[in-house]
Amino acid sequence: MMVPVALMLLGALTAFVAPRLLSRVDWPDREPVVALWAWQCVVAAVLLCCALSMTLSAAAAWQAVRGHLFAPAPRPVVEAYALGAAGGPWAAATAVALALAGLWSGAMLVREVVRARARGRQRRAELLVRAPLLPGEEPGGGPLVVLEGERPDAWWLSGATPRLVITTAALRRLKGRQLDAVVAHEQGHAQARHDWLLHCSAALAAGFPQVPVFAAFRDEMHRLVELAADDMASRRFGRLTTALALVELNEGRGVFGPGPAAQAHVTQRVHRLLAPPDRLTAARRLRLTATAALIPVVPLLVAFVPGLRALGQ
Template sequence: MMVPAALLLLGALTAVLAPRVLARADFPDREPVVALWVWQCVVAAVLLCCALSMTLSAAAAWQAVRGHVFAPAPPTVVEAYAFGVSGPWAAVTAVALACAGVWSAVTLVREIARARARRGRQEAELRDRAPLLPGEESGPDGRLVVLESERPDAWWLPGAVPRLVVTTAALRRLKGRQLDAVLAHEQGHARARHDWLLHSSAALATALPQVPVFAGFRDEMHRLVELAADDTASRRHGRLTTALALVELNEDRGVFGPCPSTQAHVPQRVTRLLTPPRRLTPARRLRLTAAGALVPVIPVLVAFGPGLRALG
């Protein structure tokens, strides 16, 4: 039981310490795409720790599971894990981790079902408010939908036929290339499939709210995907144009006032666009990307370490 316990300890330390380390780092605001990658690698490492610990605990508790997991392995490898001294905690650990995994999977499926239902309602509303004209067809790359509304807004609606929705108030308010910047921002969300990141992070945080890394993953995804899309728009149309477009779309929502709102991150995004932080060098971006990729490798090395040493 040493290896499963070590994996559980490694997963717990990663789940607690990684959000604190990333919160103190300076690179997420400077390189949101890199930060998104690092967060995903950290979460993958925690999930790998749990999955590998569950598998080895089940192998220690039940001979049938051990026979399937270690079927192609020589006896020396099986002996290296010392399953004979596992004790009664192996079965408890395996069952507890399996239940947590099943509950997380159920929550993810429920989150996806809710998102699809919500998207279905939005598509039905779009069909009612902006039906296709006679002879008009929606292309494979989606289409731009203009809605009559007094509220300036724009959003991307994913689906089989993705749609970029803009209200008439937004068309009246956005000047010059500001509309292009808003469209580039929403297209950045669509190309990077940020909706999947938001769904998975919300599902993990809902299923296991006591785990700090999952709560931090959900909160940071909402912030970082917006920063990444802002950078996509600003690279094409300029930071000032993108910042002014954000202000025009949100100035009537009270986000720039003294009272906090649900979109309090908008002023921070505008400030970041107007006074951009200095980007990391390509070498440092590469090092951070490689370091993030190595994080999930650590639990794999811990799990396979005894077997590799036995073979060596």
């Protein structure tokens, strides 16, 4: 039973240490795409620790599971895990608890996706009311929808036929290439499928509110996807243009005024665009990406090392 316990301890250590390390370094704001990858690897490692611990605990508790799991393995490999002697109520309870947690995570993800699709249907219905189809026009025919509105706004409506929705107030305020920058920002979200990152992080945070790593994962996803989309727009149309577009879209919402604002992160995004931090070198980006990719490998090594060691003897 030592390997399942080691995996649980490793998962807890990863969940505790990794977010604190990521919050102390300065490169996530400089390289949001790499930071997105690193956070995904951390969460994947935590979930992998739980999944492997559940599997081995079930093998320790029930002979039927052990027989199927180690059916092709030679006897020394099975003995290396000492699962038969470690079985019992603790192994069964651990396996059942982790299995229920996995089912709960899946249910939370399904709920999040269903709610997102319901919100999408509602927004499409509202869009159809505000921008009715003209005679001969097919539903979802165009990728761009212009709405009459006094508030400057623009958003990407995902779905089978993604569409960019922009208000007439935004068209009046955005000048020149600023509109192109807004379009590029929203396209960046769509191309990178940021909506799935937000769904997964929201599902984990809602399903396990007592686990700080999942709440931090959700908050960082919301922040980093915006920074990544800003960078995509600024690379095509310039940082000043993108910053001015952000100001024009959010100036009337009290974001830049005195006192706390609901969207205070917009101010930070504008400052970041106007005073951009130096990007990391390509070599360091590659090292960080490779290092992050190794994080989920550690649970696999912990799980398989006893068997591999037994095979090598």
